[in-house]
Structures are given as C-alpha cells and as structure tokens.
Amino acid sequence: xxxxxxxxIGLLAIPILLSVQARGQFPExxxxxxxxxxxxxxxxxxxxxxxxxxxxxNWRSEYEKSFRAGRVFLPPGxxxxxxxxxxxxxxxxxxxxxxxxxxEQEPDLAQIAAQHHSQIESVAGAPIVSLRDDLSxxxxxxxxxxxxxxxxxxxxSRWIKxxxxxxxxxxxxxxxxxLHYEEQGSDIILAIxxxxxxxxxxxxxxxxxxxxxxxxxxxxxxxVELLKGVRGLMLGVRMGxxxxxxxxxxxxxxxxxxxxxxxxxxxxxxxxxxxKVADLGNWTAVVEKQRxxxxxxxxxxxxxxxxxxxxxxxxxxxxxxxxxADTAANxxxxxSETKLDKPVSSSETVxxxxxxxxxxxxxxxDLNADVKSSVTIGQAGVxxxxxxxxxxxxxxxxxxxxxxxxxxxxxxxxxxxxxxxxGVGITSGARRxxxxxxxxxxxxxxxSDAVRRQxxxxxxxxxxxxxxxxxxxxxxxxxxxxxxxxxxYKIEF
Numbered sequence: 001x002x003x004x005x006x007x008x009i010g011l012l013a014i015p016i017l018l019s020v021q022a023r024g025q026f027p028e029x030x031x032x033x034x035x036x037x038x039x040x041x042x043x044x045x046x047x048x049x050x051x052x053x054x055x056x057x058n059w060r061s062e063y064e065k066s067f068r069a070g071r072v073f074l075p076p077g078x079x080x081x082x083x084x085x086x087x088x089x090x091x092x093x094x095x096x097x098x099x100x101x102x103x104e105q106e107p108d109l110a111q112i113a114a115q116h117h118s119q120i121e122s123v124a125g126a127p128i129v130s131l132r133d134d135l136s137x138x139x140x141x142x143x144x145x146x147x148x149x150x151x152x153x154x155x156x157s158r159w160i161k162x163x164x165x166x167x168x169x170x171x172x173x174x175x176x177x178x179l180h181y182e183e184q185g186s187d188i189i190l191a192i193x194x195x196x197x198x199x200x201x202x203x204x205x206x207x208x209x210x211x212x213x214x215x216x217x218x219x220x221x222x223x224v225e226l227l228k229g230v231r232g233l234m235l236g237v238r239m240g241x242x243x244x245x246x247x248x249x250x251x252x253x254x255x256x257x258x259x260x261x262x263x264x265x266x267x268x269x270x271x272x273x274x275x276k277v278a279d280l281g282n283w284t285a286v287v288e289k290q291r292x293x294x295x296x297x298x299x300x301x302x303x304x305x306x307x308x309x310x311x312x313x314x315x316x317x318x319x320x321x322x323x324x325a326d327t328a329a330n331x332x333x334x335x336s337e338t339k340l341d342k343p344v345s346s347s348e349t350v351x352x353x354x355x356x357x358x359x360x361x362x363x364x365x366d367l368n369a370d371v372k373s374s375v376t377i378g379q380a381g382v383x384x385x386x387x388x389x390x391x392x393x394x395x396x397x398x399x400x401x402x403x404x405x406x407x408x409x410x411x412x413x414x415x416x417x418x419x420x421x422x423g424v425g426i427t428s429g430a431r432r433x434x435x436x437x438x439x440x441x442x443x444x445x446x447x448s449d450a451v452r453r454q455x456x457x458x459x460x461x462x463x464x465x466x467x468x469x470x471x472x473x474x475x476x477x478x479x480x481x482x483x484x485x486x487x488x489y490k491i492e493f
Contacts, residue, residue: 030169032100040171135148174232263294283296357403363387402484
C-alpha cells in the first residue's frame with residue numbers, strides 16, 4: 001500500500017460523526033487551553049473520511065497497524081483533537097502540554113488505567129489516572145479525555161477547576177486565528193505564535209556566517225529587523241492519496257526585499273534550530289507583503305516530524321485492547337467484560353512484542369538519515385528528544401520485559417544524543433564569549449571572526465561524534481534484541 005494512503009487511513013480511522021459544524025466545535029475544546037500556550041494543533045479527522053470514501057472499508061485493521069507502529073497518534077475511536085503546548089522557542093521543547101480528545105464512544109478509563117498498571121482517582125471532582133510523573137489522563141465528560149504533561153496532581157486540580165465552566169477562548173490572537181484557518185480545507189492545522197519570542201542578539205547570532213545572506217548579498221540589519229518582527233507560522237495539511245501542505249510565516253514587516261532568498265533563508269534558519277524537514281526543500285515559495293508561503297507535498301516521514309512539534313499526548317489514551325484478528329471489527333470501546341488480569345498467552349506476547357520492536361525501528365529509521373551524517377547532526381536535535389517521547393508512549397501491554405527494557409534504553413539514549421547536540425550550542429556559546437575583540441578593526445575582522453568560526457566547527461564536530469556514537473550503540477542493541485527475541489519465540493523479529 002502507498003505510504004501516504006496508509007497515513008491517510010490512519011487519520012481517517014474513525015466513522016464520520018462530526019457534521020459540517022465540526023470546525024465550529026474546536027473553540028469549545030480550545031477554551032480549556034491555558035492562555036500561556038504559544039503552540040496549537042487541530043486534527044479534524046471527519047474531513048479526511050468524507051473525502052476518502054474508498055479508504056473506509058478496511059479502516060479499523062489498517063488503523064490498528066498504523067497506530068501500533070507509531071505512524072499515527074490518535075487512539076482508536078477518536079473523533080477530534082486539540083493539542084496545545086507552551087514551547088521554549090529556542091529548543092522547541094515543551095514547558096507543558098495539554099491534549100484534549102473527543103471520542104466516538106465513551107472510552108473505558110478503567111481499562112486504560114489497568115493497561116498502565118495504574119488506578120482511577122478523583123481530583124477536583126474528575127476521574128484521573130496518573131500514568132507516570134509527567135503524564136496524567138483526566139476524564140472531562142462521557143466522551144472526552146485530556147492528557148496533561150506535566151501531570152502532577154496539584155497542577156491538574158487547578159487546571160480542572162479553572163477551566164470547568166470556561167466558555168471563552170483566551171489564546172493569543174495569532175493562535176485564535178488558527179481556529180478559523182481554512183487553507184485548502186485543512187485536516188490538520190498547526191500554529192506557533194512567535195510574537196516577541198526572540199531578541200535581536202539571538203537573531204543576529206543565527207545569521208552569523210549565513211551562506212544565504214552572503215550569496216544573495218542581503219543587508220543583515222534589514223533581515224534582523226524583519227525576523228525580529230515575525231508574528232508566527234501556520235501550517236495547513238490536507239490528507240488524501242497524497243498529503244499536501246501549505247506553510248505560511250507571518251511578519252509585521254514586509255519580506256518582499258528577500259526575493260528568491262526567502263526560501264533558502266527560512267530553511268537555513270529551521271535547520272539551525274534543529275527542526276529540519278527535508279520535504280520543505282521541494283516546496284514552492286511565494287513572497288507577499290507581510291508573509292512568506294511555502295507549499296508542496298509531505299511524505300509520511302515529514303508529516304510525522306511536523307506534527308511532533310505540537311504532538312498530541314494521546315498514544316497513552318488508547319482504550320482498545322491488544323491487536324487480534326477477531327476484534328478488529330469491534331467497537332473502539334472495549335467490552336466491560338474484558339479481563340486484563342487473565343493469563344497472557346504466548347501468542348499475545350509474541351504479537352505485542354514484535355509490533356513494539358518494529359514500531360521502534362520505524363521511528364529510528366526516520367532519524368537515521370540525518371544522524372548518520374556529522375554535517376546534519378545538529379539538524380536532528382529537536383527530533384531526537386521528541387521521538388524518545390514517542391517511544392515512551394508506544395503501547396506496551398503484553399510486551400516481553402526484555403523488549404520493554406530495550407525501548408526504555410533507546411528512549412534514554414535518544415535523550416542523551418539530543419543533549420549532546422544541544423551541548424554544542426552551550427559549549428561553543430561559552431567559548432565564543434571568551435573571544436574578545438582587540439579594538440583594531442583589521443584584527444577583529446580577520447582574526448576574531450576566524451576564531452569564532454573555528455570554535456563553532458570544533459564544537460559541532462565534538463557533538464556530532466558523541467551523538468553518532470550513541471546512535472551506533474542503539475543500532476548494536478537493536479541487533480542484540482532482535483536475535484534474543486527471535487531465538488526466544490522462534491519467529492523473525
């Protein structure tokens with residue numbers, strides 16, 4: 001099956017429950033998002049199904065495969081989703097995340113709790129399940145769950161009380177505009193508010209040694225002033241046999257002076273933040289007054305990367321049981337007679353463990369292309385930690401303990417690799433600060449800048465070596481676990 005069709009099936013994996021009013025219902029969920037959010041993602045799965053009638057026949061079985069492989073992130077039975085976060089713009093890592101999901105039928109919170117070896121408690125009058133220190137699930141209504149990260153009890157209680165009767169959306173004007181963004185009839189909308197997020201010095205440092213600036217002979221001061229006034233970015237994604245996207249970057253100033261340099265400059269800056277998406281290199285750019293737009297097709301890999309910027313914490317919100325052929329056509333809500341404490345059969349362990357292991361390999365394959373090269377190692381920095389989080393959320397019910405230990409090891413190593421890449425910026429920044437100008441303009445120009453470039457190059461090389469070493473260790477561990485599992489269960493993992 002075409003990979004893009006597989007992703008489309010995965011997102012469609014819900015009967016059509018939402019009416020044409022679905023778009024208007026997003027503000028109801030968004031009203032519960034804290035006003036400190038600077039990132040928002042909306043997932044309108046109903047529209048996907050309406051345009052993809054032919055894909056609906058086998059949606060349940062295809063969805064289960066895609067979900068358990070980590071290729072899609074909305075749990076079985078979800079009908080719409082709002083994901084929100086407050087991002088640290090420098091690292092693109094979340095300070096907090098809140099995901100709200102509406103379901104086709106009432107999800108079984110008791111089963112979710114049992115799957116994660118937890119229990120249901122009551123906080124501020126709402127049922128809550130603490131999955132681990134950084135993630136809690138809260139039931140907000142018969143068909144609605146919320147995932148909070150961090151999910152500490154006191155913070156969850158305050159959030160529940162503060163938003164229980166809240167009707168008005170209190171997001172920034174830029175994020176509020178995403179609720180009405182109709183670009184291409186988008187099925188997925190991602191918005192990041194960048195208003196006043198970076199200062200002039202940060203921007204200037206980001207343009208040091210910029211090949212685009214040099215090639216197009218741009219005025220650095222003019223570029224700095226433009227980027228200082230960036231308002232935000234907004235992406236609309238439309239699913240189908242091919243996945244199409246349109247990304248727009250909004251400015252307070254006029255970017256038309258960039259001309260043909262607009263696209264390479266924006267891609268260069270994305271790469272420097274560690275958020276490179278290869279697909280964008282093939283997109284077409286349009287420069288308008290106060291806006292630069294890019295549009296083109298997205299691969300499954302590119303879609304996974306982009307959506308992970310504001311990723312729904314919903315992998316753990318799955319109320320469906322382990323995969324089985326005779327349950328594929330059943331309702332997304334499991335039977336109340338389901339027994340999670342019954343003995344687990346060997347075949348269930350084999351099936352769950354094999355899928356778990358292969359899901360990790362799918363995610364690692366997404367990273368390997370960048371991480372294998374020391375030239376692009378920094379461009380993978382953001383994704384390393386985000387993919388570690390995805391591995392943490394993979395379904396783990398009935399998985400062999402050795403496979404789970406392997407998953408925990410990979411997750412930790414990816415975080416170590418991410419820290420190694422981030423350490424490049426910290427180390428080189430500290431060393432650059434120790435390089436003083438002499439007061440002689442010739443020395444400053446030809447010597448100080450050269451030393452700074454050397455510091456940057458050395459730090460990048462050191463960080464790349466460390467991260468590549470970590471990825472090599474992960475590759476070795478993957479081979480060891482594959483052999484162990486294959487010998488233990490007498491099948492090929």
